[in-house]
Amino acid sequence: MGDSVKKGLLLVFTGNGKGKTTAALGLAFRALGHGHKVAMIQFIKGSWKYGEIETAKCFPDQLDFHVMGRGFTWKSDDLEKDIALAREAWAFALSTMKDNAHRLLILDELTYLISYNMLGEKEILAGLAARPENMHVVVTGRGASPGLVAAADLVTEMKDVKHPYKEGIKAQKGIEF
Numbered sequence: 573m574g575d576s577v578k579k580g581l582l583l584v585f586t587g588n589g590k591g592k593t594t595a596a597l598g599l600a601f602r603a604l605g606h607g608h609k610v611a612m613i614q615f616i617k618g619s620w621k622y623g624e625i626e627t628a629k630c631f632p633d634q635l636d637f638h639v640m641g642r643g644f645t646w647k648s649d650d651l652e653k654d655i656a657l658a659r660e661a662w663a664f665a666l667s668t669m670k671d672n673a674h675r676l677l678i679l680d681e682l683t684y685l686i687s688y689n690m691l692g693e694k695e696i697l698a699g700l701a702a703r704p705e706n707m708h709v710v711v712t713g714r715g716a717s718p719g720l721v722a723a724a725d726l727v728t729e730m731k732d733v734k735h736p737y738k739e740g741i742k743a744q745k746g747i748e749f
Contacts, residue, residue, distance in 0.1 A: 579705065579725075580703060580704065580705055580706050580707040580708050580709070581708050581709075581725040581726060582700060582703075582708075582709050582711070582724045582725050582726075583708065583709070583710045583711070583724060583725065583727075583728075584710075584711045584712075584716050584720055584721060584726070584727045584728070585710065585712045585728050585730065586683060586712070586713060586714060586715065586716035586721075586727065586728070586729055586730070587714065587728075587729035587730035587731055587732075588730070588731070588732045589729075589730030589731045589732040589733070589735075590732070590735060590748075591730045592712040592713065592714075592730055593624075593680050595712075595728065595730075596612070596678045596680060596712050597612075597624055597678075599676065599678075599708075599710060600612060600676060603675055603676040604631055604635060607634070608674075608675035608676060609634050609635075609673060609674045609675055609676075610631075610634060610635050610636070610674055610675070610677075610678070611635075611636040611637075611638070611668050611673075611674040611676075611677050611678070612624075612628075612635070612636070612637050612638065612677075612678040612680060613638045613640055613661060613664065613665050613668065613677070613678070613679055613680065614637075614638065614639045614640060614641060614680040615640055615641050615658060615661050615662075615679065615680060615681045615682055615684065615685060616641040616680075616681040616713075622749045623745065623746060623749060624637070625637055625639065636674070638661075638664065640657060640660065640661035640664065641654070641657055641658070641661065641681075654690070655690045658685050658688075658690040658691065659690065662685065662691055662695075662696070665677070665679055665682075665699070666699050669699070669702070669703045669704065669707065669709075672704040672706075674707065675706070675707065675708065676708045676709075676710070677703075677707060677708070677709045677710070678709075678710045678712070679709060679710065679711045680712050680713075681712060681713040682696070682711045682712070682713055683711060683712070683713030683714060683715055683716045684713050684714075684715075686717045686720065687714075687715045687717070693717045693719045693720065694719070697719050697720065697723050700723065701723070711724075
């Protein structure tokens, strides 16, 4: 089919099941295999050591990885600081789109900025709509807003059917992080 991009797609991976970020990283791996530049901006994840951050170091010229949050906001001790960081991360995402240096941009856990009222849905949708026409953007996170779902070209909902947490099995390296 060739290397020409007919349209940069907006993809949304949402739902309560595990695998949203993992699916986005799978797309990143696919894009990297085609020599495309990829950027990933994580809006909520904090300083915990995730395996994907270590893997990103293997692709220094192709994969830009940015962890912008302080951690999960429902455990926050300073919601105002979290909101300020989220807004800074969104400004960085807009700048990354404007620079147009990447074929794929992953906005990991962006849905929470809308659901936690850190940014308005209209503001985010306007920013996503203004992306370069050849740039694919993936948005991940639970509870994708109706407007985000409507704007997307592809929406996949991860459904939680069975999870080891419910059996008392804790998060494990290589699976959850």
